[in-house]
Amino acid sequence: EAAPKGVRKCIVSTNVAETSLTVDGIKYVIDSGFCKLKVYNPKIGMDALIVTPVSRANASQRSGRAGRTGPGFCFRLYTDRQCREELMENAVPEIQRTNLGNVVLLLKSLGIKNLLEFDFMDPPPQDNIMNSLYQLWILGALDNTGDLTDMGRRMAEFPLDPCLSKMLLFAHEHGGCSSEVLIIVSMLSVPSVFFRPKDREEESDAAREKFFVPESDHLTLLNVYLRAKQYRFDAEWCTKHFIHSKGIRKAREVHAQLLDLMKQQKLSPKSCGGSWDVVRKSICSAYFYNSSKIKGIGEYVNMLTGIPSALHPSSALFGLGYTPDYACYHELISTTKEYMSCVSAVEGEWLAELGPMFFSVKESYESSLKRRQRERLNALAMDKEMDKKKKDEETSTQKRKEAEAKINASLGSSTRRGTAVATPGRLSYSSTPKFMPKKKGRIGF
Structure with missing residues (x-):
């Protein structure tokens, strides 16, 4: 909507307004020169939102927001030299x-x-690829030689993160709670x-x-x-309980697609009834390397990387009278x-059972x-698998070379035979000529 006379309309936006949003009537753009990027750190397996300088292509898109329907101006909060020399091209x-x-x-x-x-x-960086290969090996999708296992082939059928695919298959085969x-x-x-909503925080939390x-x-x-399914994903019920109706309906669509994929693989969904411990164990089977041990009230430390981590105030475990030992x-x-x-609370025995390459129960000397x-x-x-x-x-390389050599030899001999037969004007003295030469002195009409 256009601003009334005598009023200046000011729009504050993230970098989503660079390309996917056009607002009519914008005459001035102020470019801060920064944006937030989601970056994955493979060493600790964590996503971080990092404030980084924009690229020159981003800056050009931002200036393009002004003057769409009329003349406009862009004010950049950095110098021309910084734009030319310090910002990346893309x-x-x-x-x-x-x-x-x-x-x-x-x-x-x-x-x-x-x-x-x-x-x-x-x-991509080689660290990212190696970390992904390592995670797939942990999940059982790759064997010790780096080849795909039966579990890995079945996981690849689902358009999901490998952890979610593993969780789903484990729940079907071992938990009976798919x-x-x-x-x-x-x-x-x-x-x-x-x-x-900002003005109704307490009501939405309740x-x-x-x-x-x-x-x-x-x-x-x-x-x-x-609960939303009971009310047929009604938009009014969702709004009353501070739930995005579009988001929950999107989840319903994803659920229907995954259900079809399971049926294609001849996996019929099984329900565990009200016993939800097997569901938590299925979650543990896919995320045991993202496990933390309690350090203080609401404070945890990752058991593999040692990174301190905290429960978010919006978590269901945050308001408990106690905090679980492992999560x-x-x-x-x-x-x-x-x-x-x-976050989900898990038992220590589950970690030792599902992630034996990392965890073990405290044992006696003999065990x-x-x-x-x-x-x-x-x-x-x-080692034997790798040697084999x-x-x-x-062996396969040697056989391939021998086969190629045989093919080349046969091609060479056939080429020579073809030359003797097909070349025009060449006489074969070992065979009778097809056409007799004309006798001298004889005139042909």
């Missing part, structure tokens, strides 16, 4: 700053062996369905607490979906501090000796 491609788990799994399913030498248009986990995966595949399942944020999402989280987000996003012996045997088995794969590759 923004960093997204493939170079995100988690590549799904991309690596897809390329492996297409039969690409060496991903480090794959010809990407914008090659119906509940399917809903949780659908809710995690869309942005947060809760909204919190409405959200009605859906809380004290042990898990994942189960809270399941509870929200089931698994969906992702770690760094803002003012490191917060765990979407620790047996465990070490088991680890040595596993290491020897891994190398020998197989060498």
Whole structure:
């Protein structure tokens, strides 16, 4: 809407207004020269929103917001020299700053062996690729030699993050709760369905607490979906309970698509009834490497990286009378501090059972000796697998070379035979000529 006479309209926007939004009547643009980018750190497995300078292409798009329908001006809060010499030509491609788990799994399913030498248009850092390969090995999607397992092939059928695919398949095969986990995966595949208006924070927090399942944020999402389903995803009911109706309906669409994919793989959803411990165990099977141990009230520390992490105030576990000893989280987000996003309480025994490469239950001397012996045997088995794969590759390479040599030899001999027969004007003295030469002195009419 146009501003009334004598009033200046001021619009404050993020970089979403660079390309996807056009507002008529804008005459002046003030460009701060900065934007927030989501960057993935492969060493600690964490996404962070980092304030970075814009690129020259971004700056050009921002100035283009002014003067769409008339003359306009752009005021940049940085010098012309900084624009020419310090800003990048284009923004960093997204493939170079995100988690590549799904991309690596897809390329492996297409039969690409060496991903480090794959010809990407914008090659991502090798640390990102190696970290993604390591995570897929942890989840059981890759074997010790880096080839795709049966689990990995089934995971690649789902257009999901590998962790969510593993959670869904584990729930079907071991937990018997794939119906509940399917809903949780659908809710995690869309942005947060809760909204919190600035002038009604306490009211929205009270409405959200009605859906809380004290042990898990994942189960809270399941509870929200089931309650919305009872009311047929009614927009008025969603607004009353501070839930995005579009978001919950999008989750319903994702749920229907995943259900069709499960039926294509002949996996019929199973329900666990009211026993939700198996659901938490299924969550633990996919996120055991994102596990934290309690350090203080609401304070946790990651058990693998040692990074301090905190429960977010909006978490269902934050308002408990007690805090669980161990918790698994969906992702770690760094803002003012490191917060765990979407947390579930888990048992220590589950971590030792589902993540034996990282965790073990405290043992006696005899059992620790047996465990070490088991680890040595596993290491020897891994070495044998690698040696066998190398020998197989060498054998296949040798056979391929021999086959190529035979083909080349046969092609060479056939070419020589073809020359003797097909070349015009060449006489074959070993055979009778087809045409007799004309006799001298004879005139042909």
